[in-house]
Amino acid sequence: MSFDKFGQVSFTSQTKVGAFxxxxxxxxxxxxxxxxxxxxxxxxxxDCSWCLSSNMEWVKIEDGGKLVSFTKVNYGPTGFESDxxxxxxxxxxxxxxxxxxxxxxxxxxxxxVGMTVKAETVTLANEQLSYIFxxx
Numbered sequence: 001m002s003f004d005k006f007g008q009v010s011f012t013s014q015t016k017v018g019a020f021x022x023x024x025x026x027x028x029x030x031x032x033x034x035x036x037x038x039x040x041x042x043x044x045x046x047d048c049s050w051c052l053s054s055n056m057e058w059v060k061i062e063d064g065g066k067l068v069s070f071t072k073v074n075y076g077p078t079g080f081e082s083d084x085x086x087x088x089x090x091x092x093x094x095x096x097x098x099x100x101x102x103x104x105x106x107x108x109x110x111x112x113v114g115m116t117v118k119a120e121t122v123t124l125a126n127e128q129l130s131y132i133f134x135x136x
Contacts, residue, residue, distance in 0.1 A: 016046030019058060024129040029061040029119040031096050040096045063118035064136055065093035070102065070111055089133055091117055103132045110135070 020043075023030040031042040036053035042061070047054050070089040076082075087102040089111075098119065102111055116136040124130055 017044040020044050021129055023058065024121045024131065027121050029098070029121060029131050030058045031061055031098075032056045033059045042096050042098050061093050061096060061098060061119055065091040065098065065117055065119070065133075067111070067113055067115045067117055067133075068092050068097070069113065072108070087111060089117070091119070091133055093119075101130075101132050103134045106135060 017032065020030060030044065031040050032044040032046070033040045033056065034048035034051065034053055035055040035057055037048060037051040039048060039050050040059060041048075044058070046056060048056065068090045070087055072085055072087050073080075074085050076084045076086075080086075086104060087106075087108065089100060089102050091098050091100070100119070102117075103120075117133040118136045119131050120134055121129065121131050
């Protein structure tokens with residue numbers, strides 16, 4: 001499965017971390033973990049930017065992350081203009097920071113820093129794959 005199947009608008013069809021889309025297709029959100037220095041990366045990387053090792057493995061992003069920060073987007077970038085408004089969030093999953101959207105079905109007044117959320121994979125209307133955050 002190629003990387004151009006990821007997200008609302010994809011600008012890249014090939015990448016060394018194309019397995020990310022395969023995991024989404026299986027309902028799993030994954031990061032990469034460097035077996036040399038012990039750092040975990042999201043978005044996933046094929047090579048460690050700290051020790052330059054290519055000895056990476058895929059690790060599952062577990063449920064139960066804490067919302068660190070969020071913002072409401074009212075003016076979307078190219079390709080996302082028709083999606084606004086939406087809420088972008090930064091979530092900490094046991095030290096792994098993941099950036100993504102809060103489910104549009106979650107009322108804004110229920111979104112608070114510190115709330116526990118889980119990542120869920122979704123298939124978009126155009127058959128693209130992505131993930132969203134829902135309250136846990």
